[in-house]
Amino acid sequence: MRIALELAETLATIVDEGTLDAAAARLHLTPSAVSQRLKVLERQVGRVLLVRSKPVRPTEAGYAVVRMARQLALLEHDLLLGLGADDPDGTPISVPLAVNADSLATWFLEPLAELAGSQPVVFDLHRDDQDFTAGLLESGTVMGAVTSRARPVAGCRVVPLGVMRYEAMARPEFVDRWLPDGPTGAALARAPLVDFDRRDDLQTDWLTERGVDPALPPRHFVPASADYARAVRAGLGWGLLPRFQSTDALAAGELVGLGGPPMDVALYWQQWNLRSPLLDAIASGIVDGARRLLRQPGR
Numbered sequence: 001m002r003i004a005l006e007l008a009e010t011l012a013t014i015v016d017e018g019t020l021d022a023a024a025a026r027l028h029l030t031p032s033a034v035s036q037r038l039k040v041l042e043r044q045v046g047r048v049l050l051v052r053s054k055p056v057r058p059t060e061a062g063y064a065v066v067r068m069a070r071q072l073a074l075l076e077h078d079l080l081l082g083l084g085a086d087d088p089d090g091t092p093i094s095v096p097l098a099v100n101a102d103s104l105a106t107w108f109l110e111p112l113a114e115l116a117g118s119q120p121v122v123f124d125l126h127r128d129d130q131d132f133t134a135g136l137l138e139s140g141t142v143m144g145a146v147t148s149r150a151r152p153v154a155g156c157r158v159v160p161l162g163v164m165r166y167e168a169m170a171r172p173e174f175v176d177r178w179l180p181d182g183p184t185g186a187a188l189a190r191a192p193l194v195d196f197d198r199r200d201d202l203q204t205d206w207l208t209e210r211g212v213d214p215a216l217p218p219r220h221f222v223p224a225s226a227d228y229a230r231a232v233r234a235g236l237g238w239g240l241l242p243r244f245q246s247t248d249a250l251a252a253g254e255l256v257g258l259g260g261p262p263m264d265v266a267l268y269w270q271q272w273n274l275r276s277p278l279l280d281a282i283a284s285g286i287v288d289g290a291r292r293l294l295r296q297p298g299r
Contacts, residue, residue: 111285144271158270167241
């Protein structure tokens with residue numbers, strides 16, 4: 001059995017666009033033609049590849065085919081560049097990557113901008129918690145990811161990026177109101193805190209380290225990195241911030257540290273284990289950018 005690249009690319013486009021109609025518009029085909037390609041592909045592999053939900057969702061077999069399509073598209077792009085040829089349809093290759101919100105808000109975009117200025121590439125960024133981005137690699141949704149997982153995902157290679165250190169911060173007026181005698185256990189059990197989302201466990205871990213039941217404090221949820229930092233600076237609650245998001249506010253007296261243990265999150269770059277000049281250039285830029293800002297072991 002051989003899978004036609006055109007059919008696999010059609011499935012990947014459906015997954016990217018979320019519906020058959022949107023995929024048809026992108027491929028300049030009719031929806032019935034896209035549906036027919038999908039049926040042919042499913043007959044070839046003998047598996048259902050797509051759950052017809054809104055948006056559509058690949059099955060486990062569908063994820064495997066999508067991953068193959070993305071890998072072949074990347075290899076074809078590298079081959080054409082190596083031959084000095086242009087992409088057949090004149091469009092840059094789209095590279096999907098996964099990244100955690102704090103990296104995206106601070107250091108991650110600059111190396112991508114440098115690369116986009118010199119390579120025919122566009123980036124499709126997927127934001128998720130660093131504990132979950134590796135799952136997007138496993139599914140074939142992305143080609144590379146910033147992750148907290150040190151062990152390589154199957155079929156991937158991993159490079160350490162450094163450590164993002166978080167420290168507990170609050171606005172002085174918030175401290176005066178909620179923590180007048182300092183961050184005691186009793187006060188922290190009552191003081192509102194800010195979580196990024198319901199999968200953010202940094203504040204929970206910090207409270208646990210101090211012997212405070214993390215189920216007690218009221219919680220705000222602010223699911224955007226820059227807005228999260230603004231919420232803490234505004235006094236909505238206390239929260240853990242990386243130092244390069246809090247240095248200026250500390251110097252201006254807009255924030256004060258609560259002390260306690262800093263929370264260190266080690267970050268890694270994982271990408272498909274393909275010998276791709278483009279993917280290697282992306283990795284090199286991301287690793288260099290991260291190591292300029294993140295804490296490095298022994299430093």
